[in-house]
Amino acid sequence: MTAVDIRLDHLAIAQRLAAHPESWPVTPRxxxxxRWYHRLASEPDYEVWLLTWLPGQGTDLHDHGGSAGAFHVFAGALIEETVAAAATGTPRVTARxxxxxxxxxxxxxxxxxxxxxxxQPAVSIHVYGPALSTMTRYRIGATSLDVVTVERAGAQW
Incomplete structure (x- = not known):
């Protein structure tokens, strides 16, 4: 078994921060x-965001502009729907x-x-590496995933 370097493991970073909410510079709002969000950390290889979700709040379909990452549910429950191309060409949505x-x-x-x-409200911690620079928002078309917009860090968030 290969050991994971937790300094670069995005989920381990999120879990480490979740274990010490007293160290957060803000209280979730x-x-x-x-949705409310606040950047908890900005490091050379990654950034960390704290997000809150009231019942019914959510995101559009989006990517992270080429950044990898992870998220950890600190409190509550969230549904993640992922999109993948199906053999028929029609995008397939899977929920968890x-x-x-x-x-x-x-x-x-x-x-x-x-x-x-x-x-119930939910709170989550999201880690992205490298830091987010763009996010593309999508909608599901009849036979493809269609780009709606591309948002840029510093302009739209």
Missing amino acids: FHATE ELGTGAGRRFGTRHIHRITNRST
């Missing part, structure tokens, strides 16, 4: 109409629920959306 303490890593080509479909 909730906003009635949109991640509850408190669960997390997952993802690669540089990962496309997903995250939603809080529960009745």
Whole structure:
């Protein structure tokens, strides 16, 4: 078995921060109409974001502009839907629920959306390496995944 360097393991970074919420520079906040987020750390190889989700809040389908990463559910439950091309050419959506303490890593080509479909607020920690520079938003078309917009760090978030 190969040892994982936790300094570069995005999920391990998120789990380490989740284990010490007293070290966060902010307390999680909730906003009635949109997700709240705050960057917890910016390092040469990665950045870390704290996000909150009230019931019904979520993201559009998006990628991370070539960054790999991970997210860890600190509290509550989130649904992650991932998109992959099917043999027919029509994009296929797969959903999974991640509850408190669960997390997952993802690669540089990962496309997903995250939603809080529960009745309770949720808090999650997201790590991206390298730091996000762009995010492409998508919609599912009849036979393909269509680009809606490309957002840039510093301009849209």
